[in-house]
Amino acid sequence: MDYYSKQISKLIEELSSLPGIGSKSAQRLAFHLLNLPQERVEQFAGTILEAKRNVRYCKTCFTLTDDEECPICKNPARNRKMIMVVENTRDLAAYEKTGQFEGVYHVLHGAISPMLGIGPNDIKLKELMVRLAGDVDEVIVATNSSLEGETTAMYISKLIKPTGIKVTRIASGVPVGGDLEYIDEVTLLRALEGRVEL
Numbered sequence: 520m521d522y523y524s525k526q527i528s529k530l531i532e533e534l535s536s537l538p539g540i541g542s543k544s545a546q547r548l549a550f551h552l553l554n555l556p557q558e559r560v561e562q563f564a565g566t567i568l569e570a571k572r573n574v575r576y577c578k579t580c581f582t583l584t585d586d587e588e589c590p591i592c593k594n595p596a597r598n599r600k601m602i603m604v605v606e607n608t609r610d611l612a613a614y615e616k617t618g619q620f621e622g623v624y625h626v627l628h629g630a631i632s633p634m635l636g637i638g639p640n641d642i643k644l645k646e647l648m649v650r651l652a653g654d655v656d657e658v659i660v661a662t663n664s665s666l667e668g669e670t671t672a673m674y675i676s677k678l679i680k681p682t683g684i685k686v687t688r689i690a691s692g693v694p695v696g697g698d699l700e701y702i703d704e705v706t707l708l709r710a711l712e713g714r715v716e717l
């Protein structure tokens with residue numbers, strides 16, 4: 520990209536390192552940013568920095584939040600006896616969007632993948648087991664239907680079974696290999712309603 524100056528090239532390079540941004544989009548974004556008023560760019564950069572600085576794990580469910588506890592865990596109307604286990608914060612958001620789940624969540628931040636060398640200790644599983652020492656009726660495993668998601672679901676079910684807590688798995692209908700966040704709300708609701716005991 521030597522037809523652009525060094526700093527423009529660097530900006531384009533940084534932008535194209537973002538997920539889903541190809542080199543054409545990166546160029547478009549770079550020139551868009553450069554054409555914005557100075558204070559808009561400063562505000563934008565400040566928002567990124569501030570989010571990075573303040574966003575952390577919720578102390579209860581481990582979703583990303585900027586408070587000690589996330590708004591869902593803080594909400595007294597949520598049913599704490601029902602915990603839905605998801606792989607990441609985006610999956611949590613997908614279920615929240617349906618507006619039909621009144622329980623709480625547990626975010627694993629990943630899934631077990633022997634191929635990638637990700638084991639049970641690399642995701643927030645121990646933290647889930649700690650929560651289950653409290654008063655819990657049901658754990659709904661809503662990991663993705665990928666190989667990793669299924670492996671994780673089976674592992675969780677084996678781990679929880681001895682405690683006597685009911686473990687359910689969201690119904691298929693969520694396409695195999697499907698990423699939860701791209702699935703429409705109706706399908707998600709159907710998967711939740713049709714969950715089966717593991």
Ligand code: ZN
Pocket residue numbers: 577578579580581582588589590591592593
């Ligand atoms: Zn939380």
